[in-house]
Amino acid sequence: MRWANMLELRAISKTFGAIVVADAIDLTLASGEALGVIGPNGAGKSTLFNLITGLLRPNSGRIVLDGVDITNLSPEARCRAGIGRSFQIPQPFDHLSVFENLAVAALFGGGLSEADAIQHCGRMLDLTGLEAKANRLAGSLPLLDRKRLELARALATRPRTLLLDEIAGGLTEAECHELVETIRTIHAEGVGIIWIEHVVHALLAVVQRLVVLNFGKVVAQGVPGEVMRSREVETIYMGVPA
Numbered sequence: 001m002r003w004a005n006m007l008e009l010r011a012i013s014k015t016f017g018a019i020v021v022a023d024a025i026d027l028t029l030a031s032g033e034a035l036g037v038i039g040p041n042g043a044g045k046s047t048l049f050n051l052i053t054g055l056l057r058p059n060s061g062r063i064v065l066d067g068v069d070i071t072n073l074s075p076e077a078r079c080r081a082g083i084g085r086s087f088q089i090p091q092p093f094d095h096l097s098v099f100e101n102l103a104v105a106a107l108f109g110g111g112l113s114e115a116d117a118i119q120h121c122g123r124m125l126d127l128t129g130l131e132a133k134a135n136r137l138a139g140s141l142p143l144l145d146r147k148r149l150e151l152a153r154a155l156a157t158r159p160r161t162l163l164l165d166e167i168a169g170g171l172t173e174a175e176c177h178e179l180v181e182t183i184r185t186i187h188a189e190g191v192g193i194i195w196i197e198h199v200v201h202a203l204l205a206v207v208q209r210l211v212v213l214n215f216g217k218v219v220a221q222g223v224p225g226e227v228m229r230s231r232e233v234e235t236i237y238m239g240v241p242a
């Protein structure tokens, strides 16, 4: 049975000492939905991904994937359960080739056999425009290709829920456009996406719903255009008094 909500965060809280980085966050991702997350620096966006992927454990609250409570699962188990992510700062194995990086993700994260991994990685290289660079060392790639590789590595694990952390940052307009097209293709294939992004026009070209985080709280959410015009966004980004 497929659940209407792919992913549910129920009253997730996390503190670092006195700092509250997640404050009773309730958040859902519907099956196949593309959800955008914005918020000022330090709002707790990356922390949210660390909580979803299991790199951090919440102080309280539950995380449910396809109806199964995954709050106590390891990051590896969550990856196998279908959660893939890209990191804000690309984290490839620099001394491995592009293809080898994908193969590691497909074999160990995606649980594929060798033959299936080779086939799947070839497709992901193609999808992310890296096929001509398959044999290059990851550490030798320029920024756009490092971003592509970060995306390809996440996809190599065969996620049904894909978490993208500021993947468009630092790219030129043309590069950004290319990346948006790739993410659209991934979404069109049925992958649910949560995308944290400061490059708002890129985000708005893809997402169906937008969430605004501030001080670890969801302060607004809804239709992207309406959220962008909301008083909360004006207050946070333009200093308009609430």
Ligand SMILES: Nc1ncnc2c1ncn2[C@@H]1O[C@H](COP(=O)(O)OP(=O)(O)OP(=O)(O)O)[C@@H](O)[C@H]1O
Pocket (backbone or CB within 6 Å): 016, 019, 021, 039, 040, 041, 042, 043, 044, 045, 046, 047, 048, 088
């Ligand atoms: N491991 C940690 N230990 C202590 N404080 C942390 C830790 N990780 C994050 N923080 C703090 O938690 C807050 C939220 O950080 P987080 O990286 O989630 O913000 P963000 O919204 O992703 O910001 P940015 O847009 O700058 O990436 C910040 O004040 C940060 O300094």
